[in-house]
Amino acid sequence: MEIVIIILAGILIGAAVYLMLSKSLIRIIIGTAIMSHGVHLMLLTMGRLKRGSIPVLDEEVSNYSDPLPQALILTAIVIAFALTAYTLVLALRSYRELDTDNVEEMKGVPHDD
């Protein structure tokens, strides 16, 4: 299972990079959001998967899955959300001010294709 998730996370990251390299601001933001998903999955996998029950104290259970990566990911999710929200509004505002969402046009150079 872990190998599958690692490969999936790698594909997510690769696709995110492809999106971030494009001209459209929206696609760049979507790219960052996808990259955070990939990273979160990768983090979780590093703590091993499905090795015990939910990390909530229970008298009958002796084997829990690793709680530490989960805490880290929880923090990361919130921060990634704050970032996505902020960049989205930033993109919106710049689109209104500059009348374009093409990052190459933002430099002042008309795109030539």
Added chain:
Amino acid sequence: MTLIHLAIILPVLAAIVVRIIYRYYRRLHLGWFVLLVPLAIFIYLLTFIPRVGDGQVVYETMHFMPRIGMNFDVYIDGLGLLFALLISGIGALVVLYSIGYLSREEHLGNFYVYLLIFMTAMLGVVLNDNVIMLYLFWEMTSISSFLLIAFWHTREPSLYGAQKSMLITMFGGFMMLGGFLLLQNITGTASIRGMLESVALIQESPLTPFVIVLVLLGAFTKSAQFPFYIWLPDAMEAPTPVSAYLHSATMVKAGIYLVARLTPLFAFSETWVWIILLGGLITMTWASFNAISKDDLKAVLAFSTVSQLGLIMSLLGLGALSVLTGANEAHFSVAVVAAVFHLINHATFKGALFMLTGIVDHEAGTRSLKKLGGLLTVMPISFTLTVITALSMAGLPPFNGFLSKELFLEAMIDIREADFASLASVSFIFPLLAIVGSIFTFVYSVLLIYGVFFGKRTYDTPKEPHEAPALMLISPIILSVLVVLFGFFPNILSGTIIDPAAMSIMASDTPLGTHLYMWHGFNNPALWATVAIVIIGALLFYFKDKWMFIYDYHKERFTLNHLYDQGLIYSRLGSRKLTDGYMTGFLRSYLVYIFLFFVIMGAVTFMNTGFNMDYGSLAPVGIQEIAMVVIILASLVVILATRSRLVSIIMLGAIGFAVSLFFVFFRAADLALTQLAIETVTTALFLVCFYHLPKRSKHPERMRFKTTNFIVAAGVGIMAILIGLTAYSNRLFDPISQFHIDNVYELAAGGNMVNVILVDFRGFDTLFETLVFGIAGVGIYSLMRLRLNRKGKQDETHIEEN
């Protein structure tokens, strides 16, 4: 801190006082106060002559930065004392001269402060035993020289000359520092005397050739040797007292000093000897040849200085030869004596000549030889002084230049008798170059006298010329008297100053007992060489108009100046091209650099460390998880392919919910909850913005870009997978989570481990994460509400930028 240390830094201390005086008291010319400083130092230094003449040395140390071996070690021997006397003595005369030369309308405060800084720097260079400290003072001379050349900083040529001299001498200075540090590495000490004791280490070290080249680069740039002489003619934009002081008598001799000082260390090396000997001779001949074609008096003198410095340098090379060959010591010790003697002579006559040029410039308003002429009857005193000093420069009896030129020619002719094989076939070239150089020297010296004082009186000078005031004439008179005095009675110098200096250059303890005399007898070849020089020189001068055309072939394009200028222009252009090449201004380019770097570094690391995978136990794969994987991949494909922004947003939501399902499968309940909530809000946010978002979510891109993007993205993805796989399979130790699991209730009184970790074990993370959230909220609010720029105003600024 002793009196000697104080004497060295006295000028800098005085500079502060002088500035204050200048601020509050202007009735008396500032130069009178400044004059006291070099005079006091000169008189103080005179008291050392008897001790140094007896072969003693003075050594005083003062800790400055002992950890890096940088101490203010003052060391006075014959060589250092000679230079220090020249610096303070001529310094005093130059200050006296400048009182007459500079009017009170000039920025006198600046001028004397720069000059005093220079004086300290120069004294520090020559009275120093510590190479690192020497470098400090060396750069101080470069900086103060830069300030003095650009004294009239509203003139374009002054700034050009200052920048040029700065670039060239600083380049040399840095090279020299490199040489010094290598030297310190080899010998383990920064003290020159300490290095002398470990010459054997220097001889064995494979680094020595580098040291020699680096140190000589410093000396050659400072002393304006070929091919670095180009800064000196442009430094003539400085006020004339500065040219007389810095660019003829003292600073340009710093390189000579360095070579003389380090001769005992490096004389064993053939590289050292040949570079100095040949470099000096080429400089001498080339510069004296070029001096003739110049129209500006100061330019003639600048080239003449370069030429004379080359002469001294070549003599030092010859002196080093005596150590290299071992035999013929007596032959070549003459060369060292000649070098030291000519050093003194050059300082006297060149200083005087510059001052006289300044007088002509001051009184006639021009320095152009075309406009000057026939001033013999108008300026009789200046004429007499010019004749004395210029003939001394040409090397005619009975002046001191004759004596040192004779010694020079003698040494150069004697070189043929040196018995070493590599030289035998080409040895005639040395006396030949020396004689040719001397002929040109004779021609321009006569030209100088003739051009200014003889010929028809031209009446197109900007000012009506008349004799200079007495104040300006005192210094050149003193120097000219010295020229004559040293000419007739050279032995007042030989025992007291020249011999100790020559002995410290050769690092020998045996007294030389030099006895200089004017008449060497008829069978001396140097005498006949002088006769030949005078005859050929006179003929060349007489038929000057017939052969001056050869200078026309020396086109601007082939000069070193042109090379320097073009080099400056092209290095500027080149760096701009380079920067423009990779700083495209496009976000995509920079992202490509970053990701490519990541991929390449990762690949290199993998290649070097190898790839090791070991999977003992993996979790089983469930069918529902495979379904989620398929959903995520499908959504990804849709996002990549679609042009519709709505589809992209929905597919992004689909990925997020699939991930939250993964969290459910992997026993992470809190994560699943958060992810669900956050994904919902994110999607909602996108949809709120939906109306304002651009219609298309994708812009058409060129195929070439797409391919690059794909390759980069694939590389990053593969690298991430590889790193993940290796990191997962190479666990070095157990996780620390067991502590949290064991103590979650005992220590924190909670059952939900993730939550306890978030708010108790690692509460600080949560605190600042909350802060991030808050900042994002405030940021979003202000982005939406704040409107500082009106639309129209913004357009205006855009137009201005373009």
